[in-house]
Amino acid sequence: MSTPEQSQYSPSPTVILESDKSTGAQPMELFIVDEHTEHYLTIQAGDESNRGLLTGILTGIGGIGGIGLGLLSFLQSGDLKELNIMLAMCTPMCVIPFLWETLRPLPLSILFNRRTREVYFDHDGELFHAPWDGIVAIANEFQIVGAQIGSIQNASLEIRVWKFEEPETALMISLGAPFGKSLALQKGFWEYIRSYMNNGPYFDEHGNHSESDTFVKSQLAIRPKMSDSFKETREEIKQAKREMGGKNYLSGHDVIKLILGAMFYPQDRIQEFTYSIAKRRSRNLWPSVVTERLKANGPTTRLVDLE
Template structure:
């Protein structure tokens, strides 16, 4: 990490280490995809819009079914049935197309083997957690429409599997919109997970309860949670007003439209889940084995050393 640090502006670089606290409270950023007992994954240049097109056609098919039932009451159904068939066919084609296309593989932090896995253009890179360091580079964006926006990147160094002379610096999520303090808090979350996890408290200490972790993960935006964030603030306003007629016109429109489009969000989430499950099998065999609960615990660096001794 020292050589990489010398190549850049040392004044803006902060080095974070796996075995040293940052002094910040653990923060779960929205790039966390899965937090499991054995491993944690981060979205790496993912496809957050995956399933949106299938969700639209699925919602359209549902709307056509409702319209068909309504028109059947008036004895009109022939033309609507044809349109319903076309819409359903389009939905099935788009659904299969989006599910079968692989998603970019995530960055994996494996607690069992205490290492990190990264797939870069189909090539496996890895790093051992012990001795791992991260670089936080804080910078400011300035432009004609920006008076100054503070950002900070968080990067780790990884090595190509079976070719350790090839090295990459990998960013743990986009740096824009993140501050130095936020990146330190996120690194502290990773430290707490790898060193004391899977469950820990607000200080990063081991805990038998998953309360703090779930409270952090609940703040991530979710594809299908579009209705509750609308309903709860309106309900709170009603409690404060103490009036039955507290709902404004804009609130009424939100309450009506959100449930109508809710199926679209649910279908999108379903498509994304299926695509993610299929993409899991794209990992190399050595990684898939180590992501299993009862899989081997030998690190990839240990496999490399064994291979070098056999040569």
Template structure:
């Protein structure tokens, strides 16, 4: 089913609104907006709001509080006060296990999937499968301003597509491809070009969106989307680059030292948060219906759900 999205006249004065198509270039370079969950040869998945902070509670309680209890327990053991060692263990282990089990056992929101093989899009809404074919798809990009009493007008831009319920195409949803906060219309056009390049010319493409046998450009785009546990190594590399550029002169500023020590201190917490998120995501993958899971395999069916 193909639905044409038209510009409503009543909104023309209130917001900048354009309709983007799968077969029409936007004139912008492909740009990833830090919401890509997986970019593989078979599919591209985008994070859905509500799941990106999963693991934070475990990281805070497990990485900071439990580590503090471990340090206290080790200190007591070195002093020979074995009777006092048990209390940090009694408090520290539950502080890690309780949030870890709670966050990994709760299912994550399933991502939005763009399947290159079947050329269609999948979306899960509260356990109900929605989908739409890629060929003929249209997206709506809107730019609007939010004005508050203490801030000037802030530009935001949304990017949405329409999907239809499986075996009930009259039931449709408009799905947002990421949060509109902090994005401009030009950025959303670049992100749509990233998706277009993947579906039409991918899985690997160059800075102009043309097909490429190398994944260098895609890796460069995704490298900016680092998780919390990679911040320490990222800042260490930044300091190393400043050292090389300084040619023996004083290169380490106060903010460099502060940021490095801060990331070093929170590294265990960030590492636990990242691990918790990965476990929760792996457990959630099997929540897709079998008709979707089998189409995500490289040798699975290539038929579209609409057929």
């Protein structure tokens, strides 16, 4: 793979990162790794983080709330009429948005295959790829300046891929949005990918191979999950109770957080479940030459070898 010329970029700091050379940075996950498995790693390529939110709101608040009211009315009166009405109203409210959000395909992730040592990318239904060995990434640092926002440091991280069976067509693809990232952060993320492809699937804080997944799990666990907020609030209250010896440990702020957390917990869990279903369905949209190479016993030939 030829090294892209730096002249095509602005005079701002531009760094060439290579697959076989360390940047000296510690591996760091930037909240965009979608799956980290033994054989492949995927990076979110589209802004679909809110997929499942509609289902979560309508089901977690409207559906469960409505059915709960109907059940309460039944327990009070013994009449199934109002419960049946609520079920008739709430069932479509839950099922329709769930089907709509899970049946619509998610944008396919950027996929790094350890077994075949190559990268896959889907662009409008067309398959692009690049061999990992010899690949380079361009890290370009720049600033956005505005009267209201001041100066914000940003850094992009891009690699080049080629269209399958049409190698004269190439794309530069971004490994995550550049906004709010520094050059140091992008170097750390490149080290995360490099460590996975060269020393993985598991590695330590220095990028060296490890039989333990402790460091990788610690990196992936940093990503915030909305459903974790209720658990974190409960842990904070328990900690306050221990520190205060059980006396006057519960503040009004804690009560509000606990009530709101309990109210929104079903919504957040349903959203995450809906997103996971949509993601699994979308994974099957890869062409067969890719899906068969994701299997543990699949072929190890690279797409460039097929060409």
